[in-house]
Amino acid sequence: MASTKPAALIDDPSVGDHDGDASTVMSTPRRVALIDGIRGIAIVLVVLSHGWVLWPIERIDETAWIRPLFRSGNFAxxxxxxxxxxxxxxxxxxxxxxxxRPGVTFVRRVLRVGPSLWLLLAVVLVVSTLDGTDKTKAGDNADSVVHVLTYTWNWYVQGNLLTSRPDFGHLWYLSVDMQAFVIMAAVLYMMRRRPVGVLFVLGGLLLLLTWWRFHVTDTEFVFxxxxxxxxxxxxxxxxxxxGAALPLVRxxxxxxxxxxxxxxxxxxxxxxxxxxxxxxxxxxxWGVALLELDLALLFGATALLVxxxxxxxxxxxxxxxxxxxxxxxxxxxxxPVFTFLARHTEDWGWPVRTVVALALTVAISLVAHRTVERRATTLLRHPLWAEAADGLVPLARARAADGVRRLRRA
Structure with a gap:
């Protein structure tokens, strides 16, 4: 008889099948495919929102029913x-x-995202050195790369918009994502013995952040x-x-x-x-407030569906x-692919340039997947991570003790 236990939304290979605790997970290809499909729509919207460097946008902006398809990057x-x-x-x-174990999860998160990002940064540094059409100064390149690497890029561009690398603009998301992870990990760790209290603390934080967003929207430049x-x-x-509420809802x-x-x-x-x-x-x-509520209900309902x-x-x-x-x-x-191609194909028609840019993006992504991301995923599935269940420090001590014992035997 098929199981009727609902599946949660899984993306991190560190999450497996668990029974009985607050994060009960049963990862099935069918349910994961539903979430991947939604993210597939989101990445299409992101890509279209940056297509302005490849194709004319005047008619797009003048047509109300088309514009959301090409101006929904923040939505996505x-x-x-x-x-x-x-x-x-x-x-x-x-x-x-x-x-x-927030330290273990943080390291896994860096290893999940980092290699793909590091490859991009290395390629951009090499290309910027060899490409005469790249006008970003060497010092600005170095500063930009350092801030992307340290997940402080969104802070850097606020005060250095004109000197920062323009083709790194979209990477603000990775910085916000990592910063939010660190903050949330700290909050959850402090409230780890009060699972119900977590909801009240997070609810209060959400209200505070919502008020703050309304405030700065009225007082600061939109960028x-x-x-x-x-x-x-x-x-x-x-x-x-x-994530915290779903176990109670179940x-x-x-x-x-x-x-x-x-x-x-x-x-x-x-x-x-x-x-x-x-x-x-x-x-x-109100757009963000309505959208995040809608997405929470959508993801939650998807997780609960049999x-x-x-x-x-x-x-x-x-x-x-x-x-x-x-x-x-x-x-x-x-x-970065779009902006590189735009610099070198100014005399091309936009349809040809668009097809080439999209094909090149997909091709490079597939190569990066095979050469980098697969290896990162394999690393994250290594049995060593099971040994890190009690934390990185105990693991390091155990490994050091093993090393000392081996040296004594030798």
Whole structure:
């Protein structure tokens, strides 16, 4: 008989099958495909939002029903942030909050994202040295790379917009994501013995961040707000709240009909929300609040579904799933590829330039997947991580003791 236990949304290979604790997870290809499909849609919107360097945008901006397809990059990144917040909670609480090991999870997170990012930075440094059309100064290149590496890029561009590398602009998201992870890991660790209290603390933090975003939207230049950590991390907090709340919601044993209706309704609602969030001012105000709530309900309902509805299953078609599973690499590479090609093909027609840019982005992403990301995933599945369950310091001590014993025997 098939199991009726609902599946959570899994992305981190550190999360496996667990029974009985607050982060109960059963990762099935069908349910993961649903989330990958949604992220596939999100990465398409991100790529389209940066296509202005390749194709003319006048007619796009003049056509109301087309504009959301090409101006929804911030909308799409919110999808990634809510999902990342949820994955963070599942990863940290995989053995229960009391037994969480934030240091281990942090190292795994760096190893998951870092290699692909490091490859991009290395390639850009080499190309910028050899490419005469790259006008960024060597010192500015070095500063830009250092701040991307240290996940402080969004802070750097706020005060150095004109000198920072323009083709790194989209990497603000990775900085906000990592900063939000560190903050949430600290909050969860301090509240690890109060699982219900976590919801109250996170709820209060979400209200504070929401108020702050409204405030800075009214008082600061919109670009500053769009890359400010405290104005963009609330979707991440919503994702963490979803992870903390789901175990309690599961106990209610909600009717599958209601869950299915919620999943379908929230999925359909993404279309009008994308239209509403096209303007940055609306997005930063009620747009983010409505979108992150809708996404939390959608992801939560998807996790609780025993059998997905037809509408929700529609996003799990293979092309979207493929894009979702490679969304990190596509996100990292697409904008540098677009700007490089735009510099070297000024006399090309935009249709040809667009096709070449998209094909090149996909090709480079696939090569990076085979050469870097597969190895990173293999590393994260190494048995050594099971030994790190009690923390990195005990593991280091145990390894050091083993080394000393071997030397004595020799």
């Amino acid at each position: 990144v919110t999808v990634f942030l809510v999902a990342a917040g949820y994955f963070t909670y599942v990863s940290l609480a995989s053995r229960g909050l009391e037994n969480m 500053q707000v769009l890359v400010r950590t405290t104005a963009r991390m609330d979707p991440f907090v919503v994702g963490v709240i979803l 106990r209610l044993e909600l009717p599958q009909r209601a869950v299915r209706l919620t999943a379908t309704a929230t999925l359909v609602a993404l279309a009008p929300l994308a239209y509403y969030c096209v303007q940055d001012e609306r997005f930063l105000a 059998e997905p509805s037809r509408a929700v299953s529609a996003v799990s078609v293979r092309p979207l799933v493929f894009l979702g599973r490679h969304s990190l690499l596509l996100y990292i590479w697409h904008y």
